[in-house]
Amino acid sequence: MTDRTPETVTETDLVATEATVIDPEIARRRRRSRITIALVILTLVALLPFYRSMGSYNYVLQVGVSVFMWIALASSWNILGGYTGYISLGHNVFYGVGAYVGALLLIHYGISPFVSAVLAGGVALVLGLLAGLVTFRTSGPSFIISTIALLFIVLVWFDAWALTGGSNGLSLPLPPFAREWLRVPFYYAMLTAALVAVFLGYRVQHSKFGLALRAIGADQVKAEVAGINTRLFKMLAFALSAFIPGVVGAIFAYSISYVRPTIFFLIAVGAQMVLMSIIGGRGTVAGPVVGATLIILLNEASLTYLGSTELNLVFTGGLLVVVLLFFPGGIVGSLRERGKLPAFLDWD
Amino acid sequence: MNQIIQVTILGVLLGGVYALMASGLTILFGVMRVVNIAHAAFIVLGAFFTYFLWESTGLDPLLGMFVALPVFFIFGAILYRLLFPRLEGSPRFSEMTVLLTFGLAFMTEGLMTYFFTGIFRQTTPSYLTEAFRIGPFFIPAAQFYALLASVVLLTGLWAFLNYTHIGYGVRATMQNRMAAQIVGVDVRRVSIISFGLGMALAGAAGALVSFLFPFFPARHWQWIAILLSLIVLGGLGSLKGAIVGAIVLAVISAFVSQYIGPVWSPMVFYGALFLILLVRPQGLFGKQVRV
DSSP, X not given: OOOOOHHHHHHHHXXXXXXXXXXXXXHHHHHHHHHHHHHHHHHHHHHGGGOTTSTTHHHHHHHHHHHHHHHHHHHHHHIIIIIIXXXXXXXXXXXXXXXXXXXXXXXXXXXXXXXXXXXHHHHHHHHHHHHHHHHTTSOHHHHHHHHHHHHHHHHHHHHHOTTTTGGGOEEOOOOSSOGGGTHHHHHHHHHHHHHHHHHHHHXXXXXXXXXXXXHHHHOHHHHHHTTOOHHHHXXXXXXXXXXXXXXXXXXXXXXXTEEOHHHHSOHHHHHHHHHHHHHHOTTSXXXXXXXXXXXXXXXXXXXXXXXXXXXXXXXXXXHHHHHHHHOTTHHHHHHHHTTOOOGGGOOO | OHHHHXXXXXXXXXXXXXXXXXXXXXXXXXXXXXXXXXXXXXXXXXXXXXXXXXXXXXXXXXXXXXXXXXXHHHHHHHHHHHHSTTTTTOTTHXXXXXXXXXXXXXXXXXXXXXXXXXXXXXXXXXXXXXEEEETTEEEEHHHHHHHHHHHHHHHHHHHHHHHSHHHHHHHHHHXXXXXXXXXXXXXXXXXXXXXXXXXXXXXXXXXXXXHHSOBOGGGHHHHHHHHHHHHHHHOTTOHHHHHHHHHHHHHHHXXXXXXXXXXXXXXXXXXXXXXXXXXXXXXXXXXXXXX
16 A cells, blocks of 8 residues: 655665664574473473373363364464465365365275375365365455355265265274373374474475465565466465365374264364464464464363353454454564564564 | 246245345445455344344334344444454455454354354244245245345345445445545445445345244355355456346256255355356456456
């Protein structure tokens, strides 16, 4: 909206460079401190299942599984929605398809979803490419609407398809683990998935590929003029952001030993990914992690203390409205703008 | 042959109502580039409004529609003033409105579920079970009245846009917001009025929905997916496209429902959207715009 003349652009650019050029010693110390803090948190999280004497052990691990899963999902969504600005409201399609692939391979061929998860991710990736072929023919609001349509196509289809058990879904054989250890494999599997997703996000942020995606997000025509094959890069981003949800879907299906269209293909599921990324700060590495952790913990707290899912919905929607209107950069973006972002959240 | 004609009749009747449901959405996008994901949630709210009016006073839903119109108009104008001025000037305004109204849809659904519970409801006026008979064909009275009401409202909308001073302003803004501003159209006032109008149309559609379909708060997702497909299919912001698309697709989906199975009938709308994106990304009646 603001028409800036070339002069002012250079001026602000200069100011910006001056502000970002800080003492290399301080920069190094900041980097070291954030790596230390991240490693400490990660170690504590990884050691949690060894702390057997804690109360409600399985519940805590289950919340952990949930948090890691949503970190993985939101971070994946962020690769497409955060960097390129192409908002997919039907991203849970890939999550759900992954779940069904994992479930069917287990039921018919006895392959453990821990193994077939990668394959499920591959199927989701191919599906993402196919979906991109059609949906990238439009942009802006039409793109968003076409992703909703994609979700509903898959929902109607899986609701009626005999192979997937229709609307009743499929029951999976129970995992062959002792009951008291049941949650532990899922805990580590999801933790790994979350780490891979966050690492992917970090790599995207700090690569030419990510730069191209951000250029597309800023101005597609200019990006194209600058020699970026926008169509190819958008397709790659879509495929990449579909992969992890497929992997995570297969693992999650195994952990609940049950798949049904209404668990995976509800619009509210995709909405969560969007909400977490936006609240945390889309287009940042740490944003989806912060958003997912916050939302899951708040959800758990409200279920425990308020026990009402309807109000949960009001809260979710209200939070999205408030963040969009008052903190469009999300938590990470707004804190950075005010210069108050703690070093361990600054991975961009 | 008779059955084919009968199915076509039912499809057209339904298509008229879909056209009314989609018209408000189209106006909002055309005038303000707002994609209102909460539109169907407000339609359900309109259905609840008519339902409680009918339950407490016995007012026929078709008359309740005329109460819903002004109430929802004011509601829409207030909502616009509260939410949208903050987003204006955002470089990705349309996408932001999608997200904002997405949040609004969840809030509306949650509040409706909290206050009205999730059970199925339906107003049951006397004509719900009646039908007219023309030769070998049946025309269900309720659907017929709903179509009639849609035609009246859409004609009124058309007359408003074409023959009133504010209507000129609305159409001018739809064609070119900046140019309209230059020739002296108060775009902000036009925006408030169109948002009110879009909401009034949602309320009116809700009144018809209240007796046509059993409704419950979460039902709006299914409808919004169909309506969004319709407006993209017709060309975003094209009222003509939305109406033509609604009637054609409703007829096709009536056939699918009859001959393939009712579960597959919504697929017609989503499938048609994907097909049209492949062939003609700007939609049936949309203007060719390069991103």
